[in-house]
Amino acid sequence: MIATTQTKTTVTERGTTRMRGSSTVQEFPDIQTIRDAIPKHCFEPSTARSLGYVARDLAMASTLIWAALTFIPQIEDSVLRFSAWMVYGLVQGMVCTGVWILAHECGHGAFSKHPRLNDFVGWALHSSLMVPYFSWKFSHHRHHRFTGNMEKDMVFVPAVKTDEPPKRRLASFYLDPEILEDAPIVSLIQLIAHQLAGWQMYLLFNVSAGPDSKQRDESGWLRVSHFEPTSAVFRSSEAFYIFLADVGLALTCAAIYYSATIVGWPTMFFLYFVPYMWWNHWLVAITYLHHTHPDVHHYEADSWTYVKGALATVDRDFGWIDKHLFHGIIGFHVIHHMFARIPFYYAEEATAAVQPVIGSHYHREPGSFMGQLWQTFTTCRFVEKDPEHPGAMRWVKPSKAQ
Numbered sequence: 001m002i003a004t005t006q007t008k009t010t011v012t013e014r015g016t017t018r019m020r021g022s023s024t025v026q027e028f029p030d031i032q033t034i035r036d037a038i039p040k041h042c043f044e045p046s047t048a049r050s051l052g053y054v055a056r057d058l059a060m061a062s063t064l065i066w067a068a069l070t071f072i073p074q075i076e077d078s079v080l081r082f083s084a085w086m087v088y089g090l091v092q093g094m095v096c097t098g099v100w101i102l103a104h105e106c107g108h109g110a111f112s113k114h115p116r117l118n119d120f121v122g123w124a125l126h127s128s129l130m131v132p133y134f135s136w137k138f139s140h141h142r143h144h145r146f147t148g149n150m151e152k153d154m155v156f157v158p159a160v161k162t163d164e165p166p167k168r169r170l171a172s173f174y175l176d177p178e179i180l181e182d183a184p185i186v187s188l189i190q191l192i193a194h195q196l197a198g199w200q201m202y203l204l205f206n207v208s209a210g211p212d213s214k215q216r217d218e219s220g221w222l223r224v225s226h227f228e229p230t231s232a233v234f235r236s237s238e239a240f241y242i243f244l245a246d247v248g249l250a251l252t253c254a255a256i257y258y259s260a261t262i263v264g265w266p267t268m269f270f271l272y273f274v275p276y277m278w279w280n281h282w283l284v285a286i287t288y289l290h291h292t293h294p295d296v297h298h299y300e301a302d303s304w305t306y307v308k309g310a311l312a313t314v315d316r317d318f319g320w321i322d323k324h325l326f327h328g329i330i331g332f333h334v335i336h337h338m339f340a341r342i343p344f345y346y347a348e349e350a351t352a353a354v355q356p357v358i359g360s361h362y363h364r365e366p367g368s369f370m371g372q373l374w375q376t377f378t379t380c381r382f383v384e385k386d387p388e389h390p391g392a393m394r395w396v397k398p399s400k401a402q
Contacts, residue, residue: 037357104140150298151300293395310334
């Protein structure tokens with residue numbers, strides 16, 4: 001079970017606890033107190049070790065491509081051949097998720113001590129996965145800077161429960177949302193759309209971002225894209241780097257087209273686009289579940305602090321796959337939000353070091369990762385003010401969302 005704070009106090013950022021009545025409530029420690037608990041070597045990335053992980057993951061991806069092209073076309077039975085391609089897509093999607101995470105390390109400066117090497121490796125890896133590296137880097141940094149802030153966070157800012165009847169919109173197929181909200185088939189369709197298109201909607205339209213997350217006011221929906229150098233999501237000084245991110249995507253598109261002229265578009269679909277949809281699914285699921293849980297608060301802007309936001313994240317469990325393919329991003333994400341420059345291979349050690357300091361503010365959910373995706377998506381719909389924690393927003397229980 002997740003450890004949660006007692007509920008008869010307002011929390012502040014101090015490295016102490018205080019008493020109220022018969023309850024002992026741990027307050028939020030300051031960021032320096034947390035940092036001092038972590039061994040210094042955890043902040044020291046190894047260039048050789050990081051590059052070794054890149055070589056390992058690219059070798060696995062290349063081997064899978066070679067094996068797929070060599071053996072799958074030789075399968076005579078069409079059903080078995082299709083099944084083999086689906087298995088390849090699933091496994092390659094997991095490997096590519098690991099590649100994505102290594103580029104994510106580059107964007108945070110956790111890959112090495114060399115900024116130019118970080119950006120080159122991150123740009124090359126992310127571009128190969130059709131991710132605009134610099135665009136994501138800038139917006140993702142702001143997500144880390146304002147995690148849990150209802151106004152300024154860049155992603156997964158929840159809707160606030162109101163007394164007004166819900167509007168008919170695309171997500172409810174323009175039907176009455178109050179009639180549809182409890183229908184499992186509707187929730188399933190919405191979840192599938194969330195998993196398959198959520199990432200693209202974020203990149204194209206800045207969906208799920210806070211109302212004050214943009215760098216300047218801009219009304220046009222075309223002016224909030226991660227692909228537009230003059231997008232309102234970015235500062236003017238960042239425009240050139242957004243252009244470089246677009247160049248990387250153009251080069252990848254050219255490589256895909258050239259490869260398709262050799263192997264054919266049907267094979268290219270199975271070879272690249274099926275794994276793409278799998279890693280797209282994992283990216284959305286991982287990010288969503290890190291920031292969405294019934295016991296985790298979001299905060300109004302006036303009461304938000306960096307530590308509160310960083311600790312409003314959840315570590316979860318995905319076993320062997322997370323440890324060996326996803327580089328521990330699922331199991332050790334809380335520490336990453338406090339100190340993004342800690343390399344992933346020190347995250348477990350750093351997490352153990354800070355737990356005595358952050359105490360009951362540390363959240364971990366050991367249950368089924370995929371099971372939690374469905375449960376969380378169908379229960380965490382809206383937030384409301386938490387009367388026992390002024391300035392905090394709690395998730396509305398399903399019975400209240402009727």
